[in-house]
Amino acid sequence: GAGVSQSPSNKVTEKGKDVELRCDPISGHTALYWYRQSLGQGLEFLIYFQGNSAPDKSGLPSDRFSAERTGGSVSTLTIQRTQQEDSAVYLCASRTVGNEQFFGPGTRLTVL
Amino acid sequence: RKEVEQDPGPFNVPEGATVAFNCTYSNSASQSFFWYRQDCRKEPKLLMSVYSSGNEDGRFTAQLNRASQYISLLIRDSKLSDSATYLCVVKNRGSTLGRLYFGRGTQLTVWP
Secondary structure, three states, rough: OOOOOEEEEEEEEEOOEEEEOOOOOEOOEEEEEEEEOOOOOEEEEEEEEEEEEEEOOOOOOOOOEEEEOOOOOOOOEEOOOOOEEEEEEEEEEEEOOOOEEEOOOOEEEEEO | OEOOOOOOOOEEEEEEEEEEEEEEEEEOOOEEEEEEEOOOOOEEEEEEEEOOOEEOOOEEEEEEEEOOOEEEEEEOOOOOOEEEEEEEEOOOOOOOOOEHHHEEEEEEEEOO
């Protein structure tokens, strides 16, 4: 069956521009998670959704970062006024009760 | 203090060797434990869950010591294909679908 998909797979942007990253979770997975991973670093938790609400958004690094989820399915992570330190791979994962957390292939963001 | 701590390595071992990774977690209320594997430039994937009594999956053995808040992964008869980063993952008590806490990972290279 279809796994978690993310788009775009790669995004190059100029400093100061806004970017929007998309995640399509596995159908029926109620929980959705966003992480980022800088080169050679561990996973950094950003936010998680249960349904359309976000019980834990403690990992968002600044108010330039926001995320939403609609219809209990697709989620978008928006980064406003991007900075070079935002360059990383942004990973999305989804999960349902009794199942493991499945990750998407990630979006590689490069801010020039 | 980080929720999950791991020795980042790298561990470089010959084929056929036995190698062990350790991990400690800080929250005594942690409830579920996992090892994930991440290949270079790929997303993490579940390797195995860790049960209180310890569990084995082929060449892989996971152990949990709740008193010491310590998790281990033993790989016997290492294969070249075992080269990857191994992530120790913990879920705290609470919401069934709550966030997972990832260690930074231990890098393993198996050489011929």
